[in-house]
Amino acid sequence: MYLAAAELRLDLLEREDSLPLASERWQHFPYSCFSHHEAACCEVAREWIIANDFAQLNGGDLKTGPRWLRQKYEWGPSSWPMHWCDVVERDVIDCGAHAALAHEAFAARGVTAFRAQFVQKYSADATVQWRKKWGDEEVSDHWLTDDAIYHEGNALLVGDDEVKLWDASAGWWINARQAGGGYGSLVAVRIFADGQWGGGDGFRWGDHRIKPNQWHQL
Amino acid sequence: MKVYVSGLYCGGNPQPGVGIVRSLRQAFPNATLVGVEYSNRVSGIHWDDLDDLWIQRPWDELDLESYGERVRQALDEGGLWISGSDLEAMWLADLFPNGHRNLLAPPLAALKRITKPTVEAASGLPVKIPPYISTEHSDWDLHAFCREHNWRVWLKGPYYDAARTPTWDSFAAARNALTKVWSTERLFLQSHVSGYEESVMLAAYKGELLGAVSMRKREITPEGKTWAGDISEVPEEFMAPLRRMVKELAWTGGGELEMVRDASNQLWLLEMNPRFPAWVHGATIAGHNLPALLVQGATGAMPKPSVAHGQEFTRVVLEVPVRGDYPLPPLPEPFAGAIGHSMKHPSGLTSLAKKLHKANPDLLEVVVEEDGPDGLPAIPDSFVADIDSYDFARVQTPQFLFMDQTASGLFKRAADRAHRLSTNEVQVVSGYSIKTNPDERLIKLALDNGFYAECISLLEVQKALEVGFRPDQVILNGPAKWWPEGLMPKERMHAFFCDSIADLERTLTAMEAGEMSSRHVGIRIRTPNVVSRFGIPLDSPGTFRKLVEAVKRLPADTAFGVHFHMASDRIGVSQWWHLFESMLKWCRSIEKLTGRTIEVLDMGGGWFPDDWHSDDESKFAKAVGTVKAMLPGVRQIVSEPGKAMAQPSMALAMRILEIQEHEDDSIEAVVDASIAELPMYFFYPHRMLRKCSETGELQPIGRGKTNLMGRLCMEHDIVAANVQLPEGSKAGDLLIFCDAGGYDRSMSYVFGRG
Incomplete structure (x- = not known):
């Protein structure tokens, strides 16, 4: 699903003593980023995303999730690398592209947001379906394991150190209660932050305290 | 137990x-x-x-x-x-x-x-109450509330029921329905959260x-x-x-x-x-x-x-x-020819509401203000002076009345504001939309007060020139600027805004051929997420890219401009300001991507008079500041208030032909006007007055149980529903509908006159 080079950074750990944490497979996996042709084609696309996001706010709060992105772009298999001028023309994009677009929108609004990676639990039946769908499109399915998936989203700062987690490809805020177990639940999260947000006690999300730049098991 | x-x-x-x-x-x-x-x-x-x-x-x-x-x-x-x-x-x-x-x-x-x-x-709880207003206020005030809250409002009953009312006619229908169901007029409008x-x-x-x-x-x-x-x-x-x-x-x-x-x-x-x-x-x-x-x-x-x-x-x-x-x-029989079984409230809760009201009228009434409003709209002094200047014995009704003092005051006020908002770097001017009301008296007032003439056809351009505007005081926009053929001025106009990319290309071709000339050539943009048929849409990256490419082809010696119009009374005031800000962001992107500087901004459209004239001027001053900050190349802002100038400038006089009282206490009064003279009746309330035949006093008309039926033999010809005619009203009495000088006047049509 993401940068082909990044796939080489997947950590396929085999442990005999205990089951590996679901997130360990993606320990060194970077979040998705668009490429830029350094030409007008990509700049027009980027400007369109930013200006259109503000138009779609409809006068609402700047911290409203950019749900219009999910309405315009269906979630599904995407081949990478992806350029700005390419992504805006697609009908279907994966979660990495969704999260990258959402981050651009949040940043342009002037609100503080961070890229985030998730590991979610689903089921073997679900991953079989997704694996087939991604395979049919000849796109890598490295994001799938038996019943866990790698996913990308955003963390939006809503208080001094409180964040909300935006699932851009679903168009909803992840419920802090839906963490730790069960179908569709979030089992691990990593928030990428630097500067003033890169240290300290980390971010508060529901009852959890999440240190930046490392996988946090829920 | x-x-x-x-x-x-x-x-x-x-x-x-x-x-x-x-x-x-x-x-x-x-x-x-x-x-x-x-x-x-x-x-x-x-x-x-x-x-x-x-x-x-x-x-x-x-x-x-x-x-x-x-x-x-x-x-x-x-x-x-x-x-x-x-x-x-x-x-x-x-x-x-x-x-x-x-x-x-x-x-x-x-x-x-x-x-x-x-x-x-x-x-004491850590909560806020969404803004609200009692429906005991005048329709004029209720319409203002809806505009203020972007028509994202709910009409709510005292116990149950709430209806979204995104337009004035939907509000009127919901109010009638809720009043009937819950046996009370005391409803309230509340802003959506x-x-x-x-x-x-x-x-x-x-x-x-x-x-x-x-x-x-x-x-x-x-x-x-x-x-x-x-x-x-x-x-x-x-x-x-x-x-x-x-x-x-x-x-x-x-x-x-x-x-x-x-x-x-x-x-x-x-x-x-x-x-x-x-x-x-x-x-x-x-x-x-x-x-x-x-x-x-x-x-x-x-x-x-x-x-x-x-x-x-x-x-x-x-x-x-x-x-x-x-x-x-058993299921109740559907009413003949109707759909469904009509089974709401099987336990008769609405009857309980009626009984409770009867037994204890104060029980849990919606009381939102200590001193309840009288339900009558405030009538500006200039309206009274203008109406009093007419000798109604000589007025054949129905008749539009030109409100001379009112109109002069509005144009002067707009001109003064534009002057105050102007700076050394940015000139603020007003534009008069001819289509709003092409009455020559209003066009002349616009000319005398330094307005530009905003035209949507070459016939309107001719009208503006006939009244005295110079071509370089004319702004031409809309999708039919080239109609009718043969009337395009050869002299240089002030601005020419294109409604589509094809229109822009045609304009460039015509300019090259010397068929027309304009100091500024620009585009009208249609910001996404708002329903409109006008302007170049920006709702896909493809159309945006084409727009950028088209603007790049503008001759370097032609100043570039952007035109943004959206009826603020339809989408709401704060929503309009959001769109304005959104439009500036699009403009900034267009400047960045084309390398062209935007020198003139034409913005406005569809302002309800109160929002334009009574609004805190600081909003407009802030807007000018925002334009300067985001688009430093802008030299002129053309502010087009739309019907804010024309609507209060005329009233419609009519007479009562007949009054019919019905058994259910409702009254139908037939008047000699009709929806042919008041085509905007369904879209906004009008302030209404009765001229007392004995004293000559102008009496505001509030809400009641009288419907004013137009003279036409058309079922929907009701010029005002649920009003209260003052005591003693009778056939022959004169009624005056204010606020009829905008599209009521310009879109009125001849009907039922033989």
């Missing part, structure tokens, strides 16, 4: 009775639970946790006095009563103003302090808070009702003031605070219900059995411990056997 539980309706908008019964059965397996209902059509009566049923005739048939005695007897005999219906709770509070030891419902004094929309008792709904449920006995629990809606029905939710403890910062509120109210019974949490985490209180919510058993599933706590608080009986089965709940659809002694009643 015997507990009477009412409110057993289980349709799409269910009552809590069955949930209360399930919770009580879990806590008190041996209690006798009696279901109280007022229709055997209510499906909850068949729930098998009920030991007995007390089915009454519907409220419209019930004799409240004798029924009240029976309820009293049941309570005196030791039965507890938990009401699951707001109106029944109100009736019980009226019946037992000081409560009854076994009535587990709030006292009357408490109910009076939680009436919508103020919910005065909740002032966008966010996620959550509630706090409470149980209290004689002012002691026994328990409270929070629920967030996780799935909702099409009506917005809870289908699934999650349960959590109420945070202490909410719990402490809630405890104080319950104590102050001496609350007994269940209760629910319905709220919305917005994106900024602010809670907005929509209403407080004097009963448990329908999701009450969802909390019991999560280990918070509030009905049991209530019964325990009232009786001391120990319930079985609550067990939490999870913190989330959902509903499912269940089929249950119908009780043999309460067979299903």
